[in-house]
Amino acid sequence: MPVVALALRASNGRVLMHRRPFEKAHGGLWEFPGGKVEAGEHPVIALVREISEELAVGIDPSHLEPVGFAQTTVDGAAPPIVILLYACTAWTGELTSQEGGAIGWFDEAEVKALDKPPLDIMLADQLFAKSPR
Ligand SMILES: Nc1nc2c([nH]c(=O)n2[C@@H]2O[C@H](COP(=O)(O)OP(=O)(O)OP(=O)(O)O)[C@@H](O)[C@H]2O)c(=O)[nH]1
Numbered sequence: 001m002p003v004v005a006l007a008l009r010a011s012n013g014r015v016l017m018h019r020r021p022f023e024k025a026h027g028g029l030w031e032f033p034g035g036k037v038e039a040g041e042h043p044v045i046a047l048v049r050e051i052s053e054e055l056a057v058g059i060d061p062s063h064l065e066p067v068g069f070a071q072t073t074v075d076g077a078a079p080p081i082v083i084l085l086y087a088c089t090a091w092t093g094e095l096t097s098q099e100g101g102a103i104g105w106f107d108e109a110e111v112k113a114l115d116k117p118p119l120d121i122m123l124a125d126q127l128f129a130k131s132p133r
Pocket of ligand 1: 003024025026031032034035036078079081083117118119120
């Protein structure tokens, strides 16, 4: 199952993270916002759609830079998921969480210290290895 996620970066280098609602899988953990790619959908278009639904802001697909990806193991211990992470520094509209989870802006040390689901830990490592602040 392909999933897309966004590292939205403010001009001060802080990254937006979303806290998953408690009733969901990985509830209470902080993730890069995003969601599932639908069948036949381009991942970039899926991410623009998910960010609009989740945060009520617009992203220009041409502003999304691939950062890396993380996947679950093949032993069946976790659902078969691959998350593609993109970075972006521009958006339009007022950021608001639409699905009940908290959002916040964090610097590199804070993102690394947040409690995150396993794949988001790997994605954060890739993000800051590529563009450290
Ligand atoms: N961000 C993240 N998602 C993960 C990890 N491992 C894993 O199985 N997932 C799953 O990947 C999917 C991410 O899609 P999503 O963000 O749209 O999920 P959701 O729960 O909000 O939507 P849903 O209610 O349709 O399942 C979820 O089913 C989530 O449980 C992980 O390490 N990080």
